[in-house]
Amino acid sequence: MAKDMTLLWGSGSAPCWRVMIALEEKNLQGYNHKLLSFDKKEHKSQEVLDINPRGQLPSFKHGDNIVNDSYAACFYLESQFKSQGNALIPDSPAEQALMYQRMFEGLVFYEKLNAVIYYKWFVPEEERHDSALTRNKEALATELKLWEGYLKKLGSGSYLAGKSFSLADVTVFPTVAYLFRFGLSAERYPVLGEYYALLKDRPSIKASWPPHWLENTKGQDTLKEI
Structure with a gap:
């Protein structure tokens, strides 16, 4: 499950951190991830652009599904893995x-x-x-x-x-x-x-x-x- 996921991220990026917290909450450890350097402009690399044409981090892919916006990725993870890990949308x-x-x-x-x-x-x-x-x-x-x-x-x-x-x-x-x-x-x-x-x-x-x-x-x- 998590092995079908790839996250390209930068240290200290709040949007990246949001997605990483959500992945942990849903017990999706073991996903593929790569730490990139903003200082070295690695977020503008072809590797990122292939997933995220905006050249931004996070860049997130699950199978063939690409969800790069951090809020959208968090909603996606909760929706796709609703019964796994901690529920992140209250019932009330x-x-x-x-x-x-x-x-x-x-x-x-x-x-x-x-x-x-x-x-x-x-x-x-x-x-x-x-x-x-x-x-x-x-x-x-x-x-x-x-x-x-x-x-x-x-x-x-x-x-x-x-x-x-x-x-x-x-x-x-x-x-x-x-x-x-x-x-x-x-x-x-x-x-x-x-x-x-x-x-x-x-x-x-x-x-x-x-x-x-x-x-x-x-x-x-x-x-x-x-």
């Missing part, structure tokens, strides 16, 4: 609705995070402005307060859609992990800090933890003042 209509809502809000969350931590990479030097970066940081701070509120409302020990780990956590946790990797204060955002602590040692997350984060545990302090 209320929790299911909340799961979908948080999943897709998670895309906005991820964009606002990237607008701060990757500002120097995304924006050419001659187009950078301190005022723009300040606005990006303010937008991220507003977003963080929103997610603090979401989790606080659910209560201590909750996942993003309630009491069960779901696709919302699969897709959004990598963003939360990035926050703390880049210096977010758990004292300033204690509910997000509690959520991060709750999930970081989950087997599927530990098994797929970015290799270069294991090699260099220090991280950065980009978000320490937010």
